Amino acid sequence: MEIETKCLHEGYKPGNGEPLALPIYQSTTYTYDSTEHIGKLFDLTAPGHMYSRISNPTGAYVEEKLAALEGGVGCLLTTSGQAASFMSLFNILSAGDSFIAASKIYGGTVNLFAVTMKRMGIECIFIDEDDDEETLQKAFKPNTKAVFAETLANPALSVCDIEKLARVAHKNGVPLIIDNTFPTPIFCRPIEWGADIVVHSTTKYIDGHAIQVGGAIIDSGNFDWGNGNYPSLTEPDESYHGLRYTESFGRAAYITKARVQLTRDLGVYPPAQAAFYTDLGLQTLPVRMQRHAENAMRVAEFLNAHPSVHYVNYPGLKTDRYYELAMKYLPKGQSGVMSFSIKGGREGAVRFMDRLQLANNVVHVADVRTCVLHPASATHRQLTSEQLAAAGIDEALIRLSVGLENVDDIIADLAAAF
Ligand SMILES: *Cc1c(COP(=O)(O)O)cnc(C)c1O
Numbered sequence: 001m002e003i004e005t006k007c008l009h010e011g012y013k014p015g016n017g018e019p020l021a022l023p024i025y026q027s028t029t030y031t032y033d034s035t036e037h038i039g040k041l042f043d044l045t046a047p048g049h050m051y052s053r054i055s056n057p058t059g060a061y062v063e064e065k066l067a068a069l070e071g072g073v074g075c076l077l078t079t080s081g082q083a084a085s086f087m088s089l090f091n092i093l094s095a096g097d098s099f100i101a102a103s104k105i106y107g108g109t110v111n112l113f114a115v116t117m118k119r120m121g122i123e124c125i126f127i128d129e130d131d132d133e134e135t136l137q138k139a140f141k142p143n144t145k146a147v148f149a150e151t152l153a154n155p156a157l158s159v160c161d162i163e164k165l166a167r168v169a170h171k172n173g174v175p176l177i178i179d180n181t182f183p184t185p186i187f188c189r190p191i192e193w194g195a196d197i198v199v200h201s202t203t204k205y206i207d208g209h210a211i212q213v214g215g216a217i218i219d220s221g222n223f224d225w226g227n228g229n230y231p232s233l234t235e236p237d238e239s240y241h242g243l244r245y246t247e248s249f250g251r252a253a254y255i256t257k258a259r260v261q262l263t264r265d266l267g268v269y270p271p272a273q274a275a276f277y278t279d280l281g282l283q284t285l286p287v288r289m290q291r292h293a294e295n296a297m298r299v300a301e302f303l304n305a306h307p308s309v310h311y312v313n314y315p316g317l318k319t320d321r322y323y324e325l326a327m328k329y330l331p332k333g334q335s336g337v338m339s340f341s342i343k344g345g346r347e348g349a350v351r352f353m354d355r356l357q358l359a360n361n362v363v364h365v366a367d368v369r370t371c372v373l374h375p376a377s378a379t380h381r382q383l384t385s386e387q388l389a390a391a392g393i394d395e396a397l398i399r400l401s402v403g404l405e406n407v408d409d410i411i412a413d414l415a416a417a418f
Pocket of ligand 1: 154201202
């Protein structure tokens with residue numbers, strides 16, 4: 001099946017007389033005929049749902065679909081993108097370990113990595129992912145256990161060279177984890193380029209309608225966890241009578257552990273209703289992504305030619321520094337998000353934003369409606385002018401998430417505000 005078909009037909013496959021729409025299994029618990037069977041569930045030797053903190057049939061169908069879309073052996077849904085990013089790493093790292101992360105990533109992820117995970121004794125080494133392999137190699141320490149980056153960074157809109165990062169990570173015996181939130185599997189499937197684990201904030205384009213926060217982790221099944229670096233996967237887990245994940249679950253060792261150990265203990269599994277909304281978004285994702293990208297391209301060209309605009313960051317523009325990488329990794333579209341700097345500085349940006357009629361001024365991106373955000377007044381408000389400059393954020397920068405309205409209306413709104 002092609003990806004458009006998979007978005008509709010992977011996962012839940014109704015049988016004769018069954019509901020066509022994915023049912024919402026509103027149950028915390030599951031009933032079995034024998035105590036022996038329940039014992040097997042707890043030993044992880046029989047398949048089945050135990051308790052909805054760990055899995056749920058509605059969620060399981062959505063997981064099957066997402067695994068198929070990204071080309072992985074398994075998927076785990078989480079209550080948010082933040083939970084997915086955290087668990088993707090904490091599944092294989094412990095106090096005393098370090099990992100490498102691209103500098104151009106989502107601000108919430110930076111807080112998680114640099115502040116909260118540091119309190120757990122896990123060090124994040126930030127790198128410039130645009131550096132060459134030799135420079136990147138120097139960042140590795142003997143205790144480095146993973147590399148993390150975003151395909152299309154939020155809000156920098158830089159495109160990551162996934163093949164390069166995968167080569168460096170694998171040379172050091174560690175997996176590459178890619179946050180594929182902005183492109184979605186419609187525009188990029190990082191596993192095909194060598195990524196080992198993919199994470200998503202499904203809150204963005206996958207949901208797309210600003211109704212459900214959620215996340216997902218997809219396991220390629222390709223990484224060799226038996227290389228000596230990952231004892232938590234190869235050594236006995238005392239909470240399951242000494243079971244070894246690699247031995248019992250083979251290629252699905254990582255994603256199984258993330259569910260039966262971490263999700264069990266941290267309690268970050270989404271409710272059935274949330275999984276249902278995520279699935280609803282997935283069904284129309286290919287159509288929406290194509291239109292987002294088409295509208296964004298038109299808007300980027302309009303902004304690029306406008307005399308009140310300093311510069312536009314959108315990797316679909318031929319003049320963009322990431323255009324070549326975009327043509328390699330995102331040839332079918334570069335999503336609907338861009339940023340641009342307006343002449344007139346910080347005040348000019350605020351005045352422009354307040355004059356927009358159609359675009360929503362929100363702390364959100366990747367929505368069916370066009371949204372704008374002024375990072376210097378919102379997400380990066382605490383920073384001084386000097387800190388903003390160091391973080392590469394221009395005070396006159398506006399992030400624009402192009403929606404599915406008629407593109408002429410979007411452009412007319414922008415033109416009127418200018
Ligand atoms: C929003 C976002 C996250 C965090 O996801 P939540 O669902 O808000 O927790 C992670 N990565 C990227 C790229 C994002 O845009």
